[in-house]
Amino acid sequence: MMNQTTQVSSEPRAVTSFETIVQEYEAPIGRYLYSLVGDFELSQDLSQDTFISAYKAYDPQKIHNLSAWLYRIATNKAMSHFRRKKILSWVALDKLIDVGRDPSVESHGEWVATSHSVQQALNQLEPDQRACLLLKASGFSHDEIAEQLGCSPGAARTRLSRARDAFRANYGEDSPTGGGA
Template identity: 30%
Template sequence: MPDPPPEPKTRYELTDPDVRLMLRVRDGDEAAFRELVEKYQGRLVGILTHLVSDRETAEDLAQDVFLRVYRARERYQPTAKFSTWLFTITHNVASNSLRKSSRRKEINLVSSPSGSMPVRPLEMMAKEKSGLMPARQLLNSEMEKVMMAAIEQLGERQRIATILSKFEGMSYMEIGETMGLTTQAVKSLLSRARNNLKDILKPYLESGGLQESMAEGFNEEPNDEAQGH
């Protein structure tokens, strides 16, 4: 009997070289896996550092992500861009870590003498975290520090969506696939994140300490059309 015809390649297999690498990993190619790790490790650690606010924890979580990728290799199907699939795993790993961290904080809070903490405005938390006050024009490195401190004050889902949008250049659709949300839900999430960032950065903008153009960069919406969606 003749061999059955090969399965048709998906559009992702045809257009995404990283999907083809992952298919080689599925077939047992260890070198292909090492290539993917080398390509994405730095990006993953960067994203995870923004999410969990700790470099060492981020490095551990990145290793966990790649371990999950390797364990899932035999079940891998190219139904999305490789980066979307990878960041979906990253999102799940980060969310689990943040939930565990939140539970630990709740336990510590209950066991503390007062049982409560003072509520502080988000912008004050951002100032304290960045170590900077909006009394002067900030240097570029300081602006970046303030922006990242502001993003870290967002809620978990808003923070993840903002990072995927602004640092990974993902479209609404890709962010939705990564986070398990509809495109409309992502739009709403990013809209709320932009409004919150505007409030957090207001003292810096009013004092002239932060350039308007830099803050506006976080108010730009993903260009889905430009990304082929």
């Protein structure tokens, strides 16, 4: 009888522990997914799917880097969505936020032109290149990017370098000023 009580009380603790994880990572995962898909409602759906999948697979004994594990699940959810829908609409959220801070009309016009150019440049990249750039912009190390994308750190560095080069080339062609990034 004592054993049943222990089993019953340990499950709420596990749920409480996972609730804490959701509270800590829900906003960053949501922002990351929004930057990948460019649609708020879709990013919320993918975020929910991410945490449902994470809850089902959660084993603290096997997870070495919780953040990387969650971002990998989120990336996989977004990539699966794009494979199903064959839609590529990515937004560089951090760039748009920086440009959009000045409320003046002239600045707003620049923000619109810049956001459109950034989005076009990102849309021309391969999905793994977009993910590399967005993960790096989110502050992840090469090792963490590698873990999230399921490749070696060397491959992550190479992908990131190629993604940066491709983005610069794409952005330079499409930017409002005609210059590079």
